[in-house]
Amino acid sequence: KNQVEQSPQSLIILEGKNCTLQCNYTVSPFSNLRWYKQDTGRGPVSLTIMTFSENTKSNGRYTATLDADTKQSSLHITASQLSDSASYICVVSAGRDDKIIFGKGTRLHILP
Amino acid sequence: DAGVTQSPTHLIKTRGQQVTLRCSPKSGHDTVSWYQQALGQGPQFIFQYYEEEERQRGNFPDRFSGHQFPNYSSELNVNALLLGDSALYLCASSRGPAGGVYQPQHFGDGTRLSIL
Numbered sequence: 001k002n003q004v005e006q007s008p009q010s011l012i013i014l015e016g017k018n019c020t021l022q023c024n025y026t027v028s029p030f031s032n033l034r035w036y037k038q039d040t041g042r043g044p045v046s047l048t049i050m051t052f053s054e055n056t057k058s059n060g061r062y063t064a065t066l067d068a069d070t071k072q073s074s075l076h077i078t079a080s081q082l083s084d085s086a087s088y089i090c091v092v093s094a095g096r097d098d099k100i101i102f103g104k105g106t107r108l109h110i111l112p
Numbered sequence: 113d114a115g116v117t118q119s120p121t122h123l124i125k126t127r128g129q130q131v132t133l134r135c136s137p138k139s140g141h142d143t144v145s146w147y148q149q150a151l152g153q154g155p156q157f158i159f160q161y162y163e164e165e166e167r168q169r170g171n172f173p174d175r176f177s178g179h180q181f182p183n184y185s186s187e188l189n190v191n192a193l194l195l196g197d198s199a200l201y202l203c204a205s206s207r208g209p210a211g212g213v214y215q216p217q218h219f220g221d222g223t224r225l226s227i228l
Contacts, residue, residue: 036219043116043202043219044155089154099168100145102154 002027004092004103012109017080021106023073023090031093035064035075038087038105047075047088077108085110114139116205116220124226125193131225133188137205138218143167144186145217146178147202155202161186162208190225198227 004025013019025033032051036044048057048064050073057064061078077084090103117136125131137144143162147155157170161180180186184205190197204217 041221043204043221045219046217100157102147102156104152104154107152 002092002094002099002101004090004101006088006090006103006106008106009104010107010109012111013080015080015082015110015112019077019080019108021075021077021088021090021108023075023092023103025071025073025090025092025101025103027071027092027094027101029095030068030071031095033064033066033073034091034093035062035073036089036091038089040086044089080110082110082112084108116141116203116218118201118203118220118223120223121221122224122226124228126228127193127195129193130189130191131193133190133201133203133223133225134185135188135203135205135220136185137203141205141207141218142184143206143208144180144184145204145206146186146188147204148172148197149200149202149222151199158188193227195227198225200224 007022034049035047037047038044047059047062050057050066052068055066063076066073087105087107089105092101115138119134145160146158149155158172159166160168164180175191177189200222202219202222204219206217
Protein backbone atom coordinates (compact mmCIF):
# COMPACT_ATOMS: atom_id res chain seq x y z
CA LYS A 1 0.00 0.00 0.00
CA ASN A 2 1.35 3.44 -0.93
CA GLN A 3 1.97 5.41 2.25
CA VAL A 4 3.83 8.51 3.39
CA GLU A 5 4.74 8.79 7.07
CA GLN A 6 6.09 11.98 8.62
CA SER A 7 7.81 12.56 11.94
CA PRO A 8 7.66 14.14 14.34
CA GLN A 9 3.97 14.97 14.40
CA SER A 10 4.80 18.32 15.99
CA LEU A 11 7.96 20.17 16.95
CA ILE A 12 8.71 23.25 19.04
CA ILE A 13 12.05 25.04 18.72
CA LEU A 14 13.50 28.44 19.59
CA GLU A 15 13.98 31.10 16.95
CA GLY A 16 17.40 30.88 15.35
CA LYS A 17 17.79 27.14 15.91
CA ASN A 18 17.98 24.51 13.18
CA CYS A 19 15.62 21.56 12.82
CA THR A 20 15.09 18.51 10.63
CA LEU A 21 11.78 16.96 9.64
CA GLN A 22 11.53 13.38 8.42
CA CYS A 23 9.50 11.66 5.73
CA ASN A 24 9.44 7.91 5.05
CA TYR A 25 7.49 6.47 2.16
CA THR A 26 6.42 3.15 0.76
CA VAL A 27 5.43 4.27 -2.71
CA SER A 28 6.07 2.39 -5.90
CA PRO A 29 7.00 3.13 -8.57
CA PHE A 30 8.48 6.36 -7.28
CA SER A 31 8.19 9.44 -9.47
CA ASN A 32 9.07 12.45 -7.36
CA LEU A 33 8.93 13.84 -3.83
CA ARG A 34 7.81 17.31 -2.84
CA TRP A 35 7.86 19.30 0.36
CA TYR A 36 5.16 21.88 0.95
CA LYS A 37 4.75 24.56 3.61
CA GLN A 38 1.21 25.28 4.77
CA ASP A 39 0.54 28.32 6.92
CA THR A 40 -2.55 28.23 9.11
CA GLY A 41 -5.64 28.99 7.04
CA ARG A 42 -3.75 28.98 3.75
CA GLY A 43 -3.13 26.51 0.96
CA PRO A 44 0.17 24.58 0.73
CA VAL A 45 3.10 26.25 -1.04
CA SER A 46 5.76 24.19 -2.79
CA LEU A 47 9.28 24.35 -1.29
CA THR A 48 11.21 21.68 -3.22
CA ILE A 49 10.72 18.92 -5.77
CA MET A 50 13.14 16.00 -6.16
CA THR A 51 13.29 13.14 -8.60
CA PHE A 52 14.87 9.72 -8.15
CA SER A 53 18.30 10.92 -9.27
CA GLU A 54 18.47 13.95 -6.99
CA ASN A 55 19.60 13.60 -3.40
CA THR A 56 19.54 17.21 -2.26
CA LYS A 57 17.70 20.40 -3.18
CA SER A 58 17.85 23.79 -1.50
CA ASN A 59 15.44 26.71 -1.39
CA GLY A 60 16.91 29.47 0.76
CA ARG A 61 17.10 28.25 4.35
CA TYR A 62 15.27 25.03 3.41
CA THR A 63 17.28 21.99 2.29
CA ALA A 64 15.62 18.73 1.33
CA THR A 65 17.44 15.42 1.01
CA LEU A 66 16.29 12.22 -0.61
CA ASP A 67 17.59 8.67 -0.19
CA ALA A 68 15.73 6.64 -2.77
CA ASP A 69 17.33 3.39 -1.57
CA THR A 70 15.97 3.68 1.97
CA LYS A 71 12.90 5.63 0.81
CA GLN A 72 13.56 8.46 3.20
CA SER A 73 13.57 12.23 2.85
CA SER A 74 14.32 15.02 5.25
CA LEU A 75 13.70 18.75 5.29
CA HIS A 76 16.31 20.78 7.15
CA ILE A 77 15.51 24.33 8.21
CA THR A 78 18.47 26.54 9.06
CA ALA A 79 18.37 29.53 11.41
CA SER A 80 14.63 29.28 11.97
CA GLN A 81 12.45 32.37 11.94
CA LEU A 82 9.05 33.02 13.49
CA SER A 83 7.54 32.91 10.00
CA ASP A 84 8.64 29.29 9.67
CA SER A 85 5.82 28.32 12.06
CA ALA A 86 3.61 26.19 9.82
CA SER A 87 2.79 22.64 8.80
CA TYR A 88 5.29 20.96 6.51
CA ILE A 89 3.85 18.30 4.26
CA CYS A 90 5.74 15.61 2.37
CA VAL A 91 4.11 14.50 -0.88
CA VAL A 92 5.19 11.56 -3.00
CA SER A 93 4.09 10.92 -6.59
CA ALA A 94 3.87 7.39 -7.89
CA GLY A 95 3.56 5.84 -11.28
CA ARG A 96 3.38 7.21 -14.76
CA ASP A 97 0.20 9.10 -13.95
CA ASP A 98 1.82 10.80 -10.92
CA LYS A 99 -0.65 9.45 -8.37
CA ILE A 100 -0.12 11.79 -5.43
CA ILE A 101 0.11 10.63 -1.81
CA PHE A 102 0.24 13.21 0.98
CA GLY A 103 1.75 12.77 4.42
CA LYS A 104 -0.15 14.13 7.41
CA GLY A 105 2.45 16.82 7.97
CA THR A 106 4.66 18.03 10.80
CA ARG A 107 3.40 21.02 12.76
CA LEU A 108 6.39 23.30 13.52
CA HIS A 109 6.19 26.01 16.18
CA ILE A 110 8.98 28.59 16.44
CA LEU A 111 9.19 30.38 19.78
CA PRO A 112 10.80 33.84 20.19
CA ASP B 113 -0.68 37.24 -12.38
CA ALA B 114 -3.45 35.80 -10.23
CA GLY B 115 -2.80 32.51 -8.55
CA VAL B 116 -5.42 29.89 -7.83
CA THR B 117 -8.61 31.48 -6.53
CA GLN B 118 -11.38 29.67 -4.70
CA SER B 119 -14.86 30.74 -3.67
CA PRO B 120 -16.46 31.05 -1.28
CA THR B 121 -13.83 31.23 1.48
CA HIS B 122 -16.23 29.97 4.13
CA LEU B 123 -19.55 28.13 3.94
CA ILE B 124 -21.97 26.72 6.47
CA LYS B 125 -24.47 24.04 5.48
CA THR B 126 -26.70 21.53 7.23
CA ARG B 127 -26.81 17.77 6.85
CA GLY B 128 -28.51 16.58 3.69
CA GLN B 129 -27.92 19.78 1.76
CA GLN B 130 -25.89 20.13 -1.40
CA VAL B 131 -22.93 22.45 -1.97
CA THR B 132 -20.94 23.76 -4.94
CA LEU B 133 -17.40 25.07 -4.56
CA ARG B 134 -15.57 26.95 -7.29
CA CYS B 135 -11.97 27.21 -8.42
CA SER B 136 -10.15 29.30 -11.01
CA PRO B 137 -6.69 27.94 -11.88
CA LYS B 138 -3.50 29.91 -12.12
CA SER B 139 -3.00 31.59 -15.49
CA GLY B 140 -1.47 29.16 -17.97
CA HIS B 141 -2.63 26.07 -16.07
CA ASP B 142 -5.10 23.62 -17.56
CA THR B 143 -5.40 20.93 -14.89
CA VAL B 144 -7.35 21.22 -11.66
CA SER B 145 -7.23 18.86 -8.70
CA TRP B 146 -9.45 18.92 -5.62
CA TYR B 147 -8.46 17.87 -2.10
CA GLN B 148 -10.22 17.51 1.23
CA GLN B 149 -8.23 18.42 4.32
CA ALA B 150 -9.65 17.56 7.72
CA LEU B 151 -8.37 19.48 10.73
CA GLY B 152 -4.86 18.37 11.65
CA GLN B 153 -4.58 16.04 8.66
CA GLY B 154 -2.87 16.16 5.30
CA PRO B 155 -4.92 16.76 2.17
CA GLN B 156 -6.77 13.78 0.69
CA PHE B 157 -7.03 13.62 -3.10
CA ILE B 158 -10.62 13.75 -4.39
CA PHE B 159 -10.22 13.97 -8.18
CA GLN B 160 -8.44 15.69 -11.03
CA TYR B 161 -9.85 17.33 -14.15
CA TYR B 162 -8.07 17.84 -17.44
CA GLU B 163 -9.64 18.70 -20.80
CA GLU B 164 -13.03 18.86 -19.08
CA GLU B 165 -12.83 15.20 -18.04
CA GLU B 166 -12.21 13.48 -14.74
CA ARG B 167 -8.76 11.87 -15.16
CA GLN B 168 -8.04 10.48 -11.72
CA ARG B 169 -10.16 9.85 -8.65
CA GLY B 170 -9.37 9.15 -5.02
CA ASN B 171 -11.40 7.08 -2.56
CA PHE B 172 -14.40 9.35 -2.31
CA PRO B 173 -18.07 8.34 -2.80
CA ASP B 174 -20.18 9.35 -5.76
CA ARG B 175 -21.69 12.14 -3.64
CA PHE B 176 -18.57 14.03 -4.67
CA SER B 177 -18.67 15.12 -8.29
CA GLY B 178 -17.05 17.80 -10.34
CA HIS B 179 -16.90 19.66 -13.56
CA GLN B 180 -14.34 21.56 -15.58
CA PHE B 181 -15.31 24.33 -17.95
CA PRO B 182 -13.68 25.33 -21.27
CA ASN B 183 -11.85 28.18 -19.50
CA TYR B 184 -10.26 25.52 -17.19
CA SER B 185 -12.15 26.67 -14.10
CA SER B 186 -13.74 23.93 -12.05
CA GLU B 187 -16.53 23.16 -9.62
CA LEU B 188 -16.74 20.61 -6.84
CA ASN B 189 -20.23 19.43 -5.94
CA VAL B 190 -21.09 17.48 -2.82
CA ASN B 191 -24.58 16.04 -2.36
CA ALA B 192 -26.34 14.77 0.77
CA LEU B 193 -23.85 16.45 3.07
CA LEU B 194 -22.72 14.59 6.18
CA LEU B 195 -21.15 15.95 9.35
CA GLY B 196 -17.92 14.25 8.31
CA ASP B 197 -17.74 16.39 5.18
CA SER B 198 -16.71 19.35 7.34
CA ALA B 199 -13.21 20.22 6.14
CA LEU B 200 -11.03 22.60 4.17
CA TYR B 201 -11.46 21.94 0.46
CA LEU B 202 -8.37 22.81 -1.54
CA CYS B 203 -8.06 23.31 -5.25
CA ALA B 204 -4.69 22.97 -6.98
CA SER B 205 -3.78 23.72 -10.58
CA SER B 206 -0.92 22.64 -12.80
CA ARG B 207 0.10 22.37 -16.45
CA GLY B 208 -0.75 19.00 -17.90
CA PRO B 209 -2.63 16.08 -16.37
CA ALA B 210 0.31 14.67 -14.45
CA GLY B 211 1.51 17.97 -13.09
CA GLY B 212 4.99 17.34 -14.41
CA VAL B 213 8.09 16.65 -12.40
CA TYR B 214 9.26 20.27 -12.25
CA GLN B 215 5.83 21.83 -12.28
CA PRO B 216 4.60 22.05 -8.73
CA GLN B 217 0.91 22.19 -8.11
CA HIS B 218 -0.22 25.65 -7.07
CA PHE B 219 -2.84 25.60 -4.34
CA GLY B 220 -5.60 28.04 -3.54
CA ASP B 221 -6.32 28.97 0.07
CA GLY B 222 -9.34 26.72 0.16
CA THR B 223 -12.99 26.83 1.12
CA ARG B 224 -13.75 26.08 4.77
CA LEU B 225 -16.95 24.03 4.78
CA SER B 226 -18.78 23.50 8.06
CA ILE B 227 -21.71 21.10 8.32
CA LEU B 228 -24.15 21.61 11.19
